Amino acid sequence: WQWAWWSYQKLDHPDWFFSGESLVSIALCSLATIVWIRQGWQKLHLSRLHPEYFFWVVIPVLAFLAQFPLLPFQSYDFAYRLYLLLFIPGTLAVIYLWQRFSHRREHSSESSDSRLNHIFRGSAAARLVLVSGICALLIIWQVFTLRYVGRKHHVDYARYDAVKNRLEELELPPHALVIAHQGMDYFLCYHSDVDAFHFLPEAKHADRPVFRLVYGLRESHRASLRPVPGPALLRSSSPKPPGLVPTPAINIDDAYVFLRESDWQQFLRGLPEQDRRIYHTWRNPYEARPDYMRRNDRFKSD
Secondary structure: OHHHHHHHHHHHOOOHHHOHHHHHHHHHHHHHHHHHHHHHHHHHOOOOOOOHHHHHHHHHHHHHHHOOOOOOOOOOOHHHHHHHOOHHHHHHHHHHHHHHHHOOOOOHHHOOOHHHHHHHOOOHHHHHHHHHHHHHHHHHHHHHHOHHHHHHOOOOHHHHHHHHHHHHHHOOOOOOEEEOOOOHHHHHHHHOOOEEEOOOOOHHHOOOOEEEEEEOOOHHHHOOEEEOOHHHHHHOOOOOOOOOOOEEEEEOOOOEEEEEHHHHHHHHHOOOHHHHHHOOOOOOOOOOOOHHHHHHHHHHHO
């Protein structure tokens, strides 16, 4: 149950590990793992080749590593992918339990784990019900915790489509380029006439009007923008002094803001360094395309 609670909190609240409650849960789960291994090692006195060694020692270790507490879950990072490997120790545990339920021991009274054998003995129907119940609990646990996938890893195509429709209403110039995060740029390219890019503009884009689709702009920063109609934004290209001055922009929805790329870069330069780093994420492209990806341009030109 401690493992189940740990998984739920880790998946549902990525920042949970910085709280006092998280430290208590991590300590309890680590202690449970250590006690499990120690009990199995002392009671069973197994060699490494004994099959039950994997159940009492290896499986808990693998399960602990798969849910390592010091790796918070973020979108598409290593910790989440490691958690997906939890099915490996889980499958080994189910196989082991099924074998124990399917085979009786002739000398269970002489075994050091006779209490386990007492549980595993019984009618075939009872063993089947017990195994099915354990499997059902495991399935419910996985569905309950992995609902994180459906909510936090789900691509909101409905929002993408609404953004696309809003940009089409602006009637951007045919040769315009929109800087947008990965996923959104592909959607715009393949579902509309908008040309999008998820890196900073390059030299080949110098003769094109470049716009920016900003994601997650803070309310305090959004207040420094000056909402303008679409035609006014498309015509606005005069330089402005640095700093938090009114910047012409269009509020696409509660998450996205549309403005010129030059205005966005000037807006960032006017922010304190700490605030500027907030927008240095994949949602707001801030890096140039790597050199190894630029080689594709050479192949196209050839």
